[in-house]
Amino acid sequence: MRLPLGTGTVDVSLPDCEVRTVGRPGGTAVDPAVAAREALDDPHGPALSELVAPDDDVTVVVTDVTRATPDGTLIDAMVERLPVGRDRLSILVGLGLHRPMTDAELHEGLGEYADLATNHDPEATVEVGRVRGVGDDSVAVRVHPLVADADRVLSTGLVEPHQYAGFSGGAKTVAIGAGDDSLIGYTHGPDVLADPGVRLGRIDDNPFRGTVDRAGDAVGLDFCLNVTKGPGGILDASAGRPREVVADLAATARAALSVSMDGADTYDAVVGGVGAPKDATLYQTTRAATYLCLGDHDPVRPGGRVVLPARLQEGAGQGAGERRFYDRLRSASDAQSLYESMRSGYDPGAQRAFVVARALRDADVYVTNSEHPAVVEECLMRAADRVEDAVDPGSRVLVVPDALNTLLVEG
Incomplete structure (x- = not known):
């Protein structure tokens, strides 16, 4: 073998x-560029052209080198539909607590947009609000200034099986990737991870996923473009409101990736x-x-x-x-x-x-x-x-x- x-x-x-x-x-691989454009033309909720004004400062949070996301392709499809120039567009690499990406990795992942990219620094964040966690818990949401100060926040993402979130993607790219010890520490702490609702492949009634989604609301994540994949490549793309995007692609992934035992x-x-x-x-x-x-x-x-x-x-x-x-x-x-x-x-x-x-x-x-x-x-x-x-x-x-x-x- x-x-x-x-x-x-x-x-x-x-x-x-x-x-x-x-x-x-299972699953049949598709062309990521074609799938991304089709998703953007039929989003969950308003289209990018309706959300973003020509004078808006826009930050796109993208995944880092640990995710096999075609970020350059997804950004290219977004840029075609954004009514702003490069001077109003910033890209933040959502590292969470991972290492910074190298210049070579940025160029490989983002292509012509690499010069717009900034590696997230979890030591340099600002608070944008507090959200409900598990039970009566309240947790601060702090993110990179490029996210906190943007008029519009967008993200890419990969919806794949995830030990804690059920499936990754959606608000997780921003809330965790652009966040700091506050939210990351809380959601990844023993009280949350020991909850029976926190499990691989589950997004409904999952307190980890619920807290991250609420944090995305506090950040002001307006729109995401995500993909899901199988062993043969990208299976589908979905765009628009983060919760609906994750639910959409999780259903695709679950059907393609499940093996009965x-x-x-x-x-x-x-x-x-x-x-x-x-x-x-x-x-x-x-x-x-x-x-x-x-x-x-x-x-x-x-x-x-x-x-x-x-x-x-x-x-x-x-x-x-x-x-x-x-x-x-x-x-x-x-x-x-x-x-x-x-x-x-x-x-x-x-x-x-x-x-x-x-x-x-x-x-x-x-x-x-x-x-x-x-x-x-x-x-x-x-x-x-x-x-x-x-x-x-x-x-x-x-x-x-x-x-x-x-x-x-x-x-």
Whole structure:
């Protein structure tokens, strides 16, 4: 079999094992440029030409290098319909607590619009309001000045399965991507993440998603252009009011990416494909493990293992959130004690260590083929040279070639 590794692939052979490979998720790929223009011509709510005046200052918040969003294509389609010149257009890269994008990455992702782009700085934000969180909680919403001071705020986004938001995209690009420790820390804290409504693939009655959507209202996010994707490429685009865009594309993604599983069927090892851009860091790569173990159907038997081939050319990751994730895991003696200690709270960014610890209580995680095996070993996980070295002979093995874009559901 062939699995993704970085921008390429790696061949894997497990002749001594009983192997089942789930069918690759469905969906028919479309031309992103065509889909974006069609979405903008039939938006949820008013069109861009009705929302934006010629003298408005417009900020578009875009995704960063950790998302496979065709941002340059989406901005190009927006600009065709915006009644403002380049002198009134700003682009903010929604980093959240991730590392800044390099000049080369900006040019690759944004093309001719790279010179308009600014990397978000979570240390330089201004408050635009407060929103209701879970129960009676109230949380401050602070965003980059380019967002706070704009007459109109627009965004791009990728609606894909997300451990906390159910599906990413919509207001999340702005509220989290252009935000700071206040909202990020609250939504990614143990009280929110422990709520049973916070789960992969769920947007209705999800307190994480609800808080982020309300934060988008406080920011004044007027319009978004989002896409969703499958293993073959972009599946669809949707534009307009953020909540409706997410609901629209989540339905498309759910139909294309869901694989029905027998609730009693578990495996000694589950091999998950990751690939670029997510397998550049351990922080992002571990999404595959938690998506598999903490989704609607957990295919790993108790005491089994998840095996992830990943390049990890950036090690654990270079942003503030990635460093907090790394520090939490490498300083822990075991997963159970780390999980229990983090239930009382943690800094924003460390939430990935919290959910990884939750998964590690029941399964081992192996990362293979990486450039930084020592980093893996420091973080309560195990490193191996090849997938074959991480799977015991005679194991029952489930292979999920695109683990981040496959929803294993009971059915």
